[in-house]
Amino acid sequence: MEKTFRLGGIHPQDNKLTSEAPVEIFPILPKVYISMAQSLGAPATPVVTKGEKVKVGQVIGKPSAFISGFVHASVSGTVTDVVPMADLAGRKVMHVVIDVEGDEWLPEIDRSKTVIRAIKASREEIIEKIKNAGVVGLGGAGFPTWIKLSPPPGKKAEFLIINGSECEPYVTADDRSMREQPEEIFIGGEIMLKALGIAKGFVGIEDNKKAAIAKMKESAKHYPHFEVVVLKRKYPEGGEKQIINAITGRRVPSLGLPIDTGCVVQNVGTALAVYDAVQKNKPLVESVITVTGKCIAQQRNFVMRVGTSFAQILDAIGGLPVEAAKFISGGPMMGKAVANVNASVLKGTSAFLLLTEKETKREPESACIRCSKCVQVCPMGLEPYLLYKLSKNGRGIAELERNDIQDCIECGCCLYSCPAHIPLLDVIRIGKSTALKDIKSRAAKK
Amino acid sequence: MNTVLITIASLTLMGFILAVVLYFVAQKFKVEEDPRIDDVEALMPGANCGGCGHAGCRSFAESVVKAPSIGNEFCPVGGNAVMKKVAAYLGQTVEEKKPEVAVVRCNGSFDNRERANYYDGYSSCKVMLSLYTGDTGCNFGCAGLGDCVDACKFDAIHMNSITGLPEVDDEKCTGCGSCVKACPQNLIELRSKGIKDRRVVVLCRNTDKGAVTRQVCRAGCIGCGRCVKVCPFEAITLENNLAYIDPEKCRLCRKCVEVCPTGAIHAFNFPPRVPVEVTMADALPLKND
Amino acid sequence: MKKFIVSPAPHIHSKQSTRSLMVDVIIALVPTLAVSIYAFGFSAIQLVLVGVVTCVLTEYLIEKFIMHSKVTIDDCSAIVTGLLLALNMPPSAPWWLVMIGSIMAIGVGKMTFGGIGQNIFNPAIFGRVFLLVSFPVLMTDWSIPQAWLAAGKVDAVTGPTPLSIVREGLAAGQTVPQIFAANNFDSLSRLFINIGGSVGEISAVALLIGMVYLLVRRVITLTIPLSVILTVFCMTGIFWLIDPLHYTNPVFNVFTGGVLIGAIFMATDYVTSPMTFRGQVIYGIGIGVITVLIRLFGSYPEGISFAILIMNAVVPLLNKYIKPARYAKGV
Incomplete structure (x- = not known):
């Protein structure tokens, strides 16, 4: 019996066009632009200066706050500039620009393909290594992994969930990783189990990835701590709160964290990065990225260096198709539309998707017919039509909170399914941020 | 005929009883409110725009009546004229603000x-x-x-x-x-x-x-x-x-x-500059001829 | 440089639109329409045409000349209202009757509230009940207009509907089994074609085909139809078990009269039904209970229209107080 989360959910077209394309190594381009804002929280502080020579894996940015992370050079060469540049949304973020010269790695990094199974590092060493390697969650938010692996006092982890559901249409980065490196993922998982001091892990995979399920199940025979759970194909199965509900039946309380249910959820890509960091001393300088879209000829999966500029990627895949109208970093449900093509690949980038105007353009809004589809599909059991109305007139924060707007996970199911094409989520996001601010300021007063 | 009389009588009686009940209820649940609030509200422009920082004209009126002095309260819509009236009514003075x-x-x-x-x-x-x-x-x-x-x-x-x-x-x-x-x-x-x-x-x-x-x-x-x-x-x-x-x-x-x-x-809102364009009179080479 | 479109996520959208949903409802009504045209011929066509054209025209004129707002007839919702109203008329109704009903349904039932999405009452039901109260004789004249394709081929009950036959029979001192035997009400063929009643009540099977289509296309969910039908079934079942001589059996109650068309097409009207699952269950049960009460104890033989209208009025309350099961609260 396939497991799934209880409330809501939608079934957008799968469009996993790249699931049979093996992961290729993307060429290193002559110039990279490494953003200092690679994780959730404060951007890192650059520690290199103009003219300095760097090697791959060298630290170029140090954490500037608790929730922040190390950033490493993803190429070797000369730093030509440390300058604020626009990110994909056009906001100015500090970038380190490196002119590439060769591909020289720091000597302590093991680049061989040999799988190292024995975990020699102690618990503290593991956390330290993960922290220093700049590993962040690769599932979307980019939360520093070491913090997730160090539960706050009083909270105890029981299960580790490795999230391989990849419920976003089009994206196949995790699918390919599971098919090509199942052992490494499990070792990464074992390392995280050790760090958490627990012995039970799950790997959740949606049933549309049959080959990955088979591979992972076979590999799991050697890793008895892990159980591969087949999940029903339904968006947003890969949401943290949904996958916890699907696998354990538990629910994260309002404003709570997964750890409140005894679960730690990590993405497949994160498990790989943990393996690299602990077993191979390799910091997070590259990640698997799907380049896809029905309008482009070459649908491929690449492993790309962090800092590769989007414009260069478009050139490398053979230029931009004429009909491409929207360029998305990430999947079509939660990915970000790119406003600035000169932005560069981040650690957490999972896909580049090109959509045509026909596929993506929003229809004009019409009157709400109260069809209740938004209520039916909301995986958090909220009433988007009501939250929209309340957020829109901008008053009544109390009313918004009474209707649990703070629980919204911004998955986009409501906007996806609205037959009147009402921009529900656009407006709810604003209401949610107002409500959260209010809740935080009240908590601060206490 | 009898029916009509009974109807009239019973309705009158009901009306009377209800009136008495209403009177006592009104007395019992009467909300004491400063009558000046109503008067000040009547002086306000009534736009309820929130420009003063209050939810509307009534809450502005409540605020100025209850506070010991008008202080920094200002109705940007009514401007100095309204503020003067409000101040005069409350027996205070206000500074004039530039529009x-x-x-x-x-x-x-x-x-x-x-x-x-x-x-x-x-x-x-x-x-x-x-x-x-x-x-x-x-x-x-x-x-x-x-x-x-x-x-x-x-x-x-x-x-x-x-x-x-x-x-x-x-x-x-x-x-x-x-x-x-x-x-x-x-x-x-x-x-x-x-x-x-x-x-x-x-x-x-x-x-x-x-x-x-x-x-x-x-x-x-x-x-x-x-x-x-x-x-x-x-x-x-x-x-x-x-x-x-x-x-x-x-x-x-x-x-x-x-x-x-x-x-x-x-x-x-400055008047347009005197045009420095060449006019017909300048352009015609009259003097040279 | 290429200028991209930028918008907040999500970047893809389901294919459903208000218009496509309404078109699906129209498609789902095609089997019923076909059977009623087979049975009633020209008069069914006339009723449907007059109903649809009047509804669309009324909406157009009001939006264009009175409200001066965007004309929304292209969403096809007026067509659905016209169709449903026509299907709720007696087959012999004159064309002007359905015209008046349509003008009332759209003009008063829908546009006075502000148009699509704003109305409290289902416009088609509003129109029908208006006619039922204003023209009680015409609206309960169940004579069959003219024998056409189906002439002589089906068990035609000329005159009253099965429900009123039962009611009159009981009043005359007969028992239910006697009435059933006399009128051949147990015949299975009645599921396919059952003359006697409104145009759209002609065939339970055609209505069920429509329901399956709506479910497959994800236009409606099973919640409302099922809770209405189950409530009618259970409630009439209890009475029938207690006294089978004076109460009709639950199967007869579900498949005769307007229960099916009401539960599948009228009660599920988006605008006038609740938003949450639990609200919809309460709404469905309410419709079922009121329908049965009117049928068994009221002065009308059929009560689904009134039941839906009454429950429509409760919907705003249900929306306000019945909340969906929240993820974070574990309810």
Whole structure:
């Protein structure tokens, strides 16, 4: 019996066009632009200066706050500039620009393909290594992994969930990783189990990835701590709160964290990065990225260096198709539309998707017919039509909170399914941020 | 006949009993309220715009009646006239305030700022700017989706479809400040109306370096400082590559307007300059003949 | 450089639109329409045409000349209202009757509230009940207009509907089994074609085919139809078990009269039904209970229209107080 989360959910077209394309190594381009804002929280502080020579894996940015992370050079060469540049949304973020010269790695990094199974590092060493390697969650938010692996006092982890559901249409980065490196993922998982001091892990995979399920199940025979759970194909199965509900039946309380249910959820890509960091001393300088879209000829999966500029990627895949109208970093449900093509690949980038105007353009809004589809599909059991109305007139924060707007996970199911094409989520996001601010300021007063 | 009489009698009796009940209920649950609140509210403009910082005219009235003095409370819509009346009624005095008007400090019209992309979401500046920096390269300028227009209760601000920027109607603007609060880019400023409604304002909020600003907007302030040097009254300050004209010090000489290389400084409501064009009379070579 | 579209996520959208949903409802009504045209011929065509054209025209004229708003007839919702109203008329109703009903349904039932999405009452039901109260004789004249394709081929009950036959029979002192035997009400063929009643009540099977289509296309969910039908079934079942001589059996109650068309097409009207699952269950049960009460104890033989209208009025309350099961609260 396939497991799934209880409330809501939608079934957008799968469009996993790249699931049979093996992961290729993307060429290193002559110039990279490494953003200092690679994780959730404060951007890192650059520690290199103009003219300095760097090697791959060298630290170029140090954490500037608790929730922040190390950033490493993803190429070797000369730093030509440390300058604020626009990110994909056009906001100015500090970038380190490196002119590439060769591909020289720091000597302590093991680049061989040999799988190292024995975990020699102690618990503290593991956390330290993960922290220093700049590993962040690769599932979307980019939360520093070491913090997730160090539960706050009083909270105890029981299960580790490795999230391989990849419920976003089009994206196949995790699918390919599971098919090509199942052992490494499990070792990464074992390392995280050790760090958490627990012995039970799950790997959740949606049933549309049959080959990955088979591979992972076979590999799991050697890793008895892990159980591969087949999940029903339904968006947003890969949401943290949904996958916890699907696998354990538990629910994260309002404003709570997964750890409140005894679960730690990590993405497949994160498990790989943990393996690299602990077993191979390799910091997070590259990640698997799907380049896809029905309008482009070459649908491929690449492993790309962090800092590769989007414009260069478009050139490398053979230029931009004429009909491409929207360029998305990430999947079509939660990915970000790119406003600035000169932005560069981040650690957490999972896909580049090109959509045509026909596929993506929003229809004009019409009157709400109260069809209740938004209520039916909301995986958090909220009433988007009501939250929209309340957020829109901008008053009544109390009313918004009474209707649990703070629980919204911004998955986009409501906007996806609205037959009147009402921009529900656009407006709810604003209401949610107002409500959260209010809740935080009240908590601060206490 | 009997039926009619019984009906009339019973209805009368019921009416009487209910009247008595109502009377006692009204007495019992009577809410004591300062009658002056009603009187002050009657003096207010009644727009309930929230420009004073209260939820509406009634809560403004409550506030001034209950407080020991009017203090800093001010109704921007009614202006000095209303405040004087309120003060006189309450037996207090208030300082006179200069009338203010909203000024949108962005000159990034469609002509001046090129569009870098097309926005296709909910039509609100706030929503758009929470997503990204907007559909032009400028991170500081007007998003052009009219949150200020929606906020205005007096129909005093409108989008100009040719420039893509909001325009304030000086006649209708009461200086209530609703649009100032609504603008997520913080572009709108309340400035004193000035003599004959004349004002000189820097229509830009871009604090990027001049070269960066120039790339994204033809009419942005590039922080060159020429206006600062030319101003005889030291009314202009330059901070973060952005000039600002202090309305208190500005004497409306318009020297800065002339020297500004990008045209970021704008003079409002001045009569048009005497045209320096060559007229027919000048052009005809009469004397040489 | 290429200018991209930028918008907040999600970047893809389901294919459903208000218009496509309404078109699906129209398609789902095609089997019923076909059977009624087979049975009633020209008069069914006339009723449907007059109903649809009047509804669309009324909406157009009001939006264009009175409300001065955007004309929304292209969403096809007026067509659905016209169709449903026509299907709720007696087959012999004159064309002007359905015209008046349509004008009332759209003009008063829908547009006075502000148009689509704003109305409290289902416009078609509103129109029908208006006619039922204003023209009680015409609206309960169940004579068959003319024998056409189906002439002589089906068990035609000329005159009253099965429900009123039962009611009159009981009043005359007969028992239910006697009435059933006399009128051949147990015949299975009645599921396919059952003349006697409104145009759209002609065939339970055709209505069920429509329901399956709507479910497959995800236009409606099973919640409302099932809770209405189950409630009618259970409630009449209890009475029948207690006294089978004076109460009809539950199967007869579900498949005769307007229960099916009401539960599938009228009660599921988006605008006038609740938003949450639990609200919809309460709404469905309410419709079922009121229908049975009117049928058994009221002065009308059929009560689904009134039941839906009454429950429509409760919907705003249900929306306000019945909240969906929240993820974070574990309810």
